[in-house]
Amino acid sequence: MLDSLKILYTRDQIAEQVRRLGSEINRDYAGREILLVCVLKGSFLFFADLVRTLTCPVVVDFVRLASYGCETISSGVVEMRKDLEFSVTDRDVVIVEDIVDTGYTLQTLYHRLLDRKPRSLKICTLLDKRVDRRVDIEADYIGLALDDGFVVGYGLDYQEKYRELPDLYVLEDAPPVDEERPI
Numbered sequence: 001m002l003d004s005l006k007i008l009y010t011r012d013q014i015a016e017q018v019r020r021l022g023s024e025i026n027r028d029y030a031g032r033e034i035l036l037v038c039v040l041k042g043s044f045l046f047f048a049d050l051v052r053t054l055t056c057p058v059v060v061d062f063v064r065l066a067s068y069g070c071e072t073i074s075s076g077v078v079e080m081r082k083d084l085e086f087s088v089t090d091r092d093v094v095i096v097e098d099i100v101d102t103g104y105t106l107q108t109l110y111h112r113l114l115d116r117k118p119r120s121l122k123i124c125t126l127l128d129k130r131v132d133r134r135v136d137i138e139a140d141y142i143g144l145a146l147d148d149g150f151v152v153g154y155g156l157d158y159q160e161k162y163r164e165l166p167d168l169y170v171l172e173d174a175p176p177v178d179e180e181r182p183i
């Protein structure tokens, strides 16, 4: 059966928010070097667009996480599949996420990186889905708010599909699939 996709945010609306986030980061970090951490895979397009709006010096690095649970609902058990290449100690670090949903993923990553004693640690997310939040974690830079629904496109997937779409969509009637969910 074909999935039913409903447009949520267009590429122009996304681009406008990416520019705004970039200018907020440029203002806050003027003249300082940032270690920008891309949380694979979902944020790869957002990360690529955001990094090109930055005027401060940037070093990029990548992590890969996976949570166990069903396809559309996070379980809270988060495993690090690929760690950072660089040390975060004494650096200004910004985590770049596609979406904060329950918050489990970000909470796990945030505390793991905090243990390594960065000079500062902030979070930038394209989408913020507060209704599902289960833990007390807030992003410092937020692109777009989201009420409900499972989102695909612009890097985000459902069973590895739809990452290539340039706009963001809500996947209607996404059936839960019990399996490990790579992020």
Ligand code: XMP
Pocket: 039, 042, 067, 073, 074, 097, 098, 099, 100, 101, 102, 103, 104, 105, 106, 149, 150, 151, 152, 156, 157, 158, 182, 183
């Ligand atoms: P949690 O619940 O831990 O989830 O905050 C964050 C991670 O889960 C993925 N996620 C989604 N992926 N559409 C997606 O394609 C969604 O609506 C969605 N909600 C959560 C996402 O990878 C994020 O990093």
Ligand code: MG
Pocket: 042, 156, 157, 182, 183
């Ligand atoms: Mg995903």
